[in-house]
Amino acid sequence: MATILLKDISLNGSQSDILISDGLISKISKAGQADQVPGAEIMDCTGKAAFPGFINMHTHSGMTMMRGVHEDTALHDWLSKIWEMESKIDGEYIYRASKVAALEMIKTGTTAFYDQYWFSRESRKAALELGIQPCLTYVVLDRFDADAAAFQKDECEQYYQLSKSWDGETPFGISIHSVYTVSEPMILWATEYARKRKLRLHIHVSETRKEVEDCKAAHGGLSPVEYLDKLGVLGPDVIAAHSLWLSENDIEILGRHHVNCVHNINSNLKLSSGYMFKYQELKEAGANICIGTDGCASSNNLDILEAMKTSALIQKGWRGDPKAWPLEELAAAATVNGAKALGLNTGVIEVGKRADILIVDTDNTFFLSPGSFLANFIYSAHSDCISTVICGGRVVMKDRIVPGEKDILNDARSILEKYN
Numbered sequence: 001m002a003t004i005l006l007k008d009i010s011l012n013g014s015q016s017d018i019l020i021s022d023g024l025i026s027k028i029s030k031a032g033q034a035d036q037v038p039g040a041e042i043m044d045c046t047g048k049a050a051f052p053g054f055i056n057m058h059t060h061s062g063m064t065m066m067r068g069v070h071e072d073t074a075l076h077d078w079l080s081k082i083w084e085m086e087s088k089i090d091g092e093y094i095y096r097a098s099k100v101a102a103l104e105m106i107k108t109g110t111t112a113f114y115d116q117y118w119f120s121r122e123s124r125k126a127a128l129e130l131g132i133q134p135c136l137t138y139v140v141l142d143r144f145d146a147d148a149a150a151f152q153k154d155e156c157e158q159y160y161q162l163s164k165s166w167d168g169e170t171p172f173g174i175s176i177h178s179v180y181t182v183s184e185p186m187i188l189w190a191t192e193y194a195r196k197r198k199l200r201l202h203i204h205v206s207e208t209r210k211e212v213e214d215c216k217a218a219h220g221g222l223s224p225v226e227y228l229d230k231l232g233v234l235g236p237d238v239i240a241a242h243s244l245w246l247s248e249n250d251i252e253i254l255g256r257h258h259v260n261c262v263h264n265i266n267s268n269l270k271l272s273s274g275y276m277f278k279y280q281e282l283k284e285a286g287a288n289i290c291i292g293t294d295g296c297a298s299s300n301n302l303d304i305l306e307a308m309k310t311s312a313l314i315q316k317g318w319r320g321d322p323k324a325w326p327l328e329e330l331a332a333a334a335t336v337n338g339a340k341a342l343g344l345n346t347g348v349i350e351v352g353k354r355a356d357i358l359i360v361d362t363d364n365t366f367f368l369s370p371g372s373f374l375a376n377f378i379y380s381a382h383s384d385c386i387s388t389v390i391c392g393g394r395v396v397m398k399d400r401i402v403p404g405e406k407d408i409l410n411d412a413r414s415i416l417e418k419y420n
Helices: 061-066 075-086 091-107 120-130 146-163 184-196 209-218 224-230 248-256 265-270 279-285 304-319 327-333 336-342 373-380 405-417
Strands: 004-011 014-021 024-030 041-044 048-052 054-059 110-115 133-140 172-176 201-205 238-242 260-263 288-291 357-361 386-391 394-397
Touching: 004 357, 048 373, 054 238, 054 260, 054 288, 054 304, 054 336, 061 075, 061 091, 061 110, 061 120, 061 405, 091 110, 091 120, 091 386, 091 394, 091 405, 110 120, 110 336, 110 386, 120 133, 120 146, 133 146, 133 184, 146 172, 146 184, 172 184, 184 201, 201 224, 209 224, 224 248, 248 279, 260 336, 265 304, 279 288, 288 304, 288 327, 288 336, 304 327, 304 373, 327 336, 327 373
Parallel strands: 004 041, 004 048, 054 110, 110 133, 133 172, 172 201, 201 238, 238 260, 260 288
Antiparallel strands: 004 014, 014 024, 048 357, 357 386, 386 394
């Protein structure tokens, strides 16, 4: 693995040199004081700033070629259309779609993503070929059918055994789709299966008002959070996507169990699921707050920087409080909080951490003002100001170019022709 020296780059407001070796950040020194390292690739970063790679904590990479197929509809109607499409796709489709997703994530600054989709072997292959870090799951979704549950139990075991041959940098977990698509026996089985093997659990939770109302009707007045708590599902190993329609008791439960709650603002807004994410309440209760995009079929892109800005603006708007979700906490939700949730050695630019670094070009209109880097980056700039992306010490995009991107798009078009 190449040794890289980032010379004269702005890091937390100071001009620095960052040395990367063996995939890790090995030294950070004042600009001009770095030792000369024989054979190191030297990158002149004058006029650029370093920022940790984004971690997209909830997405469905295999859905990237489904964007725009079913617009202007609510979640449950949207799902019926998506499930119809998904019944026709195969591993080759997922591989090509996941390559498009990996390309898009790299171009927008994501260096690791937590995925909930089928054909995780193909998704992993696609991501690793482009150099982005995949964190994958097997999806349990039996729709209350005993035969489907039996099949998925066997298939889950096959994928788990396969995952044991993957390198330690590809975390594997179990996804329970939701309380409205997975039977109680299957929820219990998946939870026990994951806990015995120390795997993380990923689940959609309280995404819509309808989900909450239906759950209460089916389970004696219990909300999805209360129901999952009753079943013993919740814990610090749980990534709860959406966590949007929450009561005070729900918030207390999620905080007490230190659940990782993932906000997916653009998807929630577009599907009219809601917008009043209880960021401050969840944080104060003890939950770990992360940011995701959801899949492209609902959010329509995988741009975490856009999701950060929208999350903060909506939070300030509905609360009537300009101090809601301050910049430093917003940045943490898109980086180090995700690393904490997944147990990854990344999320901050420090010695000993995995070298997942965005090189941001500040030589443009967005960074001319005397405002802070974070303010200009999150509120003013767009993701195309990210000129270079380093993931695990490997340069996966340089000067906005990802090797082979035209071939990726052409291959995706060829696969799409089979489904038209």
